[in-house]
Amino acid sequence: MSERTTNSSLSDGSGHTHRRLFLHAAGVPAYFGLNALLSALLTLVIIVQMFSLSLLIAEAFTTREWPGQHLFFLLAGSILMRSLLVWLRERFSRRQSVRLRSTLRQDAFQKVLSLGPQYAGTEQTGGIVGLLTEGVEKLEDYYTHYIPALVHIVILPPLVILFVFYLDWPSGLILLVTGPVIVFFMWLIGTYAKKISQDQWESMNSLGAGFLDAIQGLKTLKLLGVSQEETHRIASSSNRFREMTMRMLTVAFLSGMVLELAASISIAMVAVQVGIRLIEGMMGFQPGLFMLLLAPEFYLPFRALGQHHHAGMEGSAAASELFRLMDQANEGPSAGQPPKIGQTPASILCEGLQYTYPGQDEPAVRNLDCALPAGSLTAIVGPTGSGKTTFTRLLMGYLRAGEGQIRVNGDPLRVSDYETWRGHIAYVSQHPWFFDGSVMDNLLTARPGAEKEEVEEAARRAGAHQFILQMSHGYDTPLTNNASSLSGGERQRLAVARALLRKGAVLILDEPTSSLDPETERYLGEVIRRTKGKHTCIVIAHRLNTVRHADNILVFNKGQIAESGSHDELIRVQGIYHDFLSRQAWKYKSKGQ
Amino acid sequence: MTGRLITYLKVHKGKSLLAILLACGTVLAGMGLMGFSGHLISRAAERPMLVDLFMITAAVRFFGISRAVVRYFERLVSHDLTFRILLHIRTSFYRQLNRFSHKWMMSKKPGELLTAMISDIESLQNAYLRIIAPVIVSFLICCITFVLLLLFDGWLAFAVLLFFLLNGLLVPFLALKRARGGGVKERRARGKMKGFLVEKIQGMHDALWLEGRERLIHQMETIQEQLDEVQRHHANSSGMVEGLNQLLANLAALVALLLIIPLVLGGQIQATMLAALVLGVLSSFEALQALSSAFVHYDGFRASANSLHQLTKAGEPPAGPKQPAVKPLGDHPHLAFRQVSFSYDTTRQTLRDVSFELPPGSRTAILGPTGSGKTTLLNLLTGLWPAGSGQVCADGHSIDELDMTSYRELLAVLSQDTFIFNRTVRENLLMARPGASDGELEDALNEVGLSFLAGKLDWSVGSQGMKLSGGERQLFAMARALLKRSRIWLFDELSANMDVATERKILDTLWSKLHDRTLVMISHRLVDMDRMDQILVLRDGKVAERGSHQTLLESNEHYARMLQHQMQLIQDKV
Structure with a gap:
């Protein structure tokens, strides 16, 4: 180190x-x-x-x-x-x-x-x-x-x-x-x-x-x-x-x-x-x-x-x-009002965010300005290593921006607010982690005290209900060792179910489609579309399948937002996004027909 | 437990014997120092010539110096011995762990294993220093003191022996009784804390938003309180033991004094020996100090020893004629599944009657939705799990009959959970080809598009490779597979977590490097399917369809539908 x-x-x-x-x-x-x-x-x-x-x-x-x-x-x-x-x-x-x-x-x-x-x-x-x-x-x-x-x-x-x-x-x-x-x-x-x-x-x-x-x-x-x-x-x-x-x-x-x-x-x-x-x-x-x-x-x-x-x-x-x-320093600014966050979708405004990982010379994200209006669906696309995940970590408060700030409902987010802030976020990370306990226990961590029906409803929406019922004890099946008995796709769906149960003001999905098969992927795109308006939704996808219905697409490149706009706008511009998309279409066409 | 420890001691017979002799020497020197000092001033009080005291003063000096020196070497030898025992237990434990099936490993939490390996083993290493050595030393000193006192008076010898027995048997017994169950409880509490910490720290990105700081802190406090309670109980036991030690040693000296005074008055014992004997007796009890406090922890030692034993016993591979008849295998065998069925648990059949052939040089894609059994196929093919029924064959032999290590040498596997160790780039890559030159490693990194790592072979990739992004980790695993000189490639979800451009690049690399190797590609995406010799579509653990890209398209079943789904996703957009 x-x-x-x-x-x-x-x-x-x-x-x-x-x-x-x-x-x-x-x-x-x-x-x-x-x-x-x-x-x-x-x-x-x-x-x-x-x-x-x-x-x-x-x-x-x-x-x-x-x-x-x-x-x-x-x-x-x-x-x-x-x-x-x-x-x-x-x-x-x-x-x-x-x-x-x-x-x-x-x-x-x-x-x-x-x-x-x-x-x-x-x-x-x-x-x-x-x-x-x-x-x-x-x-x-x-x-x-x-x-x-x-x-x-x-x-x-x-x-x-x-x-x-x-x-x-x-x-x-x-x-x-x-x-x-x-x-x-x-x-x-x-x-x-x-x-x-x-x-x-x-x-x-x-x-x-x-x-x-x-x-x-x-x-x-x-x-x-x-x-x-x-x-x-x-x-x-x-x-x-x-x-x-x-x-x-x-x-x-x-x-x-x-x-x-x-x-x-x-x-x-x-x-x-x-x-x-x-x-x-x-x-x-x-x-x-x-x-x-x-x-x-x-x-x-x-x-x-x-x-x-x-x-x-x-x-x-x-x-x-x-x-x-x-003695590791982790303090940040603490002056000002705590932002008011409720059950309703929150608006997020990022102003000049910059973050450099310790030991790195180049910032992972720099000069990031973007507005995520309450209830909007924002898709983030870009090549591997372009700073997409860093951005979500900044939003989660897992990383503290070196410069710039995040405003929630108008007020800047302070270090002391992160705890409350995270309580209003539903998050599906790149590598979802499951804790020792039953499937039900794991889902309930997102919202302790939720009714059984609510949990099952969330699981159904995430396409997890079916395979949970097929497990040896259904929702009471114990998960151990970070749920290592589940397949990649099952883990992903369970993580989505957990996030949906949270009913947070903000929903962050980091590469939710990375190991799902086309059917589930399509299904999940449906879920995201249906939750539109219920949360302020941020989706990172390496595939362009799920981003089509986004209100706004942020195209990340080398730690910066290279382009932004709706699907149609970006297609018209014929920039990086267009490039990206045509390459994907070409790929599937080439072997499809 | 003691039996197994003594086995370890036998390996280091000479050192063990030396350690015990030195420990006895320390106590004897202490007795000598105090005894001769008492004798010295008693003699001096009779005001003899100075030369008459020469021998006694020399003895006082001799014992004074030798006590310090002997003690120094005793500590060195016994600690060295402890570490050697530790090494022994550790490696034999890991070796055993290595033999266990993957199935058993999956049922254990790594946190639990780590507690076992580190805490239990460390606790056991102390068992020698704290229990075995003190018991032997106490016994020897007790005998020596008894014989020495017999030279003076029988009653005196028996009275001191009684105190020795009280201190050496009764106090440890009390300590043991008080601490009963405590060791197990403490172990459990420690294991729980460790498991909790491993889980919550590794999964912190999810623990923080799901449970929140306050709930985590509260959980930690609850676990801590359980540990504290056991330790507070220990504190009381230790206090009692220390107090009783002190009491019995001093009482023994007092009783000795009471018994010697009449002997001195009666003239059976020289008056000058009075102080010497009392002080000598007092010093001899030093041997027992370590003994009784050891028994406060005895329960803990036993709990550790038992759990280690159980852990290793539980994971023992099923008994039977498991001696693999080493079948000769070429470096490019023909693999096959013959009517294989498998289930992880009793309720869900993961694979049902699956058969297929993987001839040398063939290219096979295994497709299917999440949970259809794709990854399980790989686990069986690599021998991580034994097939439930049917056979997984290599050149016609069931792989159960093969030597697993040499069989796996033929395979390059890229699994979804390929582990990247918290070591340098070089160390991580060398695992795939021990002895490879830096140039070879750099070539492999360049080929998979990780050229930025090529110049940083000494760079540490962080816990579980976390300094790399998800896609980069996948590429890194690919570099490992390329390095391994294997003729069979088994790739599970190679391009998960990759963007389209990277996926294209990695696939191009794959095709250019494939040559005449056998390829098995497990995927949920339909990419480059026209280059495959056969495609298997799995559904609910069964092979629903098989054939080439063209024949499957024509039959217009599952495969055609999957392709259609995928195309639709694209067409929706463009």
Whole structure:
């Protein structure tokens, strides 16, 4: 993808990603507050636990007598408290993590809807789906463990250091020095590993999208006889993924090792230092033991962060993709009145529309001016790639015109109006899509709550009623996998039925005759003629059969309207339309007679 | 499930063993570090000579360093192992998928398959790291700790063992019980979400005007809530497990302390060992931490494993003497339909008693209205679906007896739903002729009139070729067919989505390239019919008429009527 951000700029932006993820977490009240509170309480309980444990051992060790009972109770109490706090903390962070991910996913989904089919078509579907599912799930550990570990590291070590300084400053000094050193190492290695992690995420995501392709295209692969090769392709891409990930982990785990090492050595330092001072008689056994017991607890948050560091990186890598999606601009002008659209046919006026697909130099349509009066039938003809479909996508609001505007009933259509606008459109696209559900369910999406008679009437008008009744369960026959069990012509007719049911102010048909046989085609021309006046009707046809009765014919050529007028007018002009028509007539004549 | 996973582990025996040894080493080093540290300061408190402590301080340092290093390698080895297992499962799954009939594939949603392939397989890869390894490591550490403590005191050893068992068996049991059914539910919710997203994103151009943003968002929220509910339940289980882990480890240390104090007071155990033993016991429970939390997810692993298994089992080709007797076939066989009947489901007979011959070099057109069975003919001819009754033959052999891959190599098929992959132009074309030079690819593109792609072989054509227009995709598929060195061309609705001028051009290309190839053209339009050797008109799954253009015109039946319809459409206008 040409606009894909390069890796280097992504890793530069990863601090930014973390900031946005933090801000998102801060959106949930008490996420940070409660985490901090639980951390602080945990710290206090740990200090009490270790202090009582050291007292117990020390008394037994030095006095060789049973220590006081109250110490056992204190220890048991603190153990209970500690377990309870750990329980609460885990439960709380996990539940919040669920909530945070869920809102993030909803935001991203809404964004994808706003960006529209054009974006979904250029990005790999599997990629977007992967991002919204696995991608968001990658943040599970980020919010469950990584951020709480960060909070913990801010709370526990300072509290413990304060306490240790108060009791025994030389030990406190060791903690004070080693703590920041560990953080420094962590940062050093982390910044390097982050870049690799970004690469890995992208490779994994494209791996997922490749799978969807490989599965959906299995039939084509089989017919081409290369489905075996595809297995090798999957194996080699999985292997590449493994090698890449292992390369990253070698570094990522190194940071974990440095942390562990620093923590272990520090604990050993505390132990040896305490031991020497014990020999010298400079400190008592109990304070020494207490230092030794507390030291591992002091380094535990660092080790925990080291363990979750990987999760943090993975999360932020996935999130930066997610934010890249969320940052796609799709805003347009939003000033002015919303157009008034009702049940009656709407008038449409296009003024200087221009659109260029991303990554293309030439605009697909330019300087498009046309008026589609309410209730009129407009036919659009022109060669492949002349901008006809782009024009309907602009009308649908699936593409946002770079320049110019569309007026509906006199008022300009704003981005915020598209949703309502589409509610008044009946649309038959080049590739009609059918959703999982019965035939009836699919038809009803066009107008929820329509009566059975109305649905059947629409199906009859579209010439779909007959074949629907022949299906195993009639209108209740389930359609799956984009209705792949239907033939091309049946799909087309079902799509027309769906559009007729909508009873929209506008009817847009994009190549409705592309895979219909002459009989159905003729029948459909009838349907369009009969609906004339009920909708503002726009028909794109590669064949000229259905356009004869149009009030106005727009002839597209190279992104512009080359000619317009009624059939008779255009014939008289003897321009492109005439050319087109005579060629078609010649074609059929040549083999007909 | 475990059985199948262990099969995968067996392939990587050495690595698995190493990973487990390293994991045990990590825990043992931790026990050593804490134990010797406790011992060190206890000894130091007795104020001996500094040299007497030399061995102990060295041990403390040794264990401190080795814990970090061993842990590093343990993580590397076990992750590498995980990925190798992953690769194994993935490819064997796809290979299986490849063997399945097209019929079975059609009944599955691609979204569902993708969930299976990615999520389930990924979940299974974790099963090793999260379940199998922790179980073995816990068991080993438990044994080692028990034996070590036996050296000091039997009661002590049994008491700690009891806590080990509580933590290693009871907590996982509780976790398992709480999570029961959760894994299946979570899987279902995830699958549903994925299916929903695949469908609504691929079909967004229709979803947006039909259902509208608000309804889509609402549907998504409902699905999300189902997933959230399961995950919240998991959150509670995980919290419980973590808390209990913490509680049992610390209680074990407390009980150990209670048991050791009398022994120290009685002189059976040296006083310096008191701190060492308590700290050692506390550290040994590190082995169990991973174990119990794994069982929160056990149900999920099992659900994934089961569904993968079911998916592959369900699609298994029917058992029987399916070993294809590889019949020798020339590169240009004589194809034939012999009394073929077929139905996709029980209620609708799609083809009835269809017979025809396709001699080498013949040109056949198959005509008929929508739904008359034209495309089904193609599906049977290419062996995607097995014939219901009757035979599809190549050189007299039923194609069921042939090796499908080499049979299909003889065919160049252009179907209505030819899939264009989200890869580069080159990769898409190379599928048809692996190893073709760039020049050959460019020639093919030029011939079909896609010269603008010839200079852009590295250009990616977008998801399902969506960066191309409908007509261009058709031309692209034609380029693929031209590239394939096949003597039999099967074209289904070649000129759909094309304007008249392009259709003329592509047909001219076709005729000029055809030479002595066999051509089967399925169409609903009557174009260039006079160049066909035979024309079959299908109606309601039966061959209603057959003959040449001339004879069919003369008989003045279906074909003549179709032609008349088509002419009328033109005459209406001109």
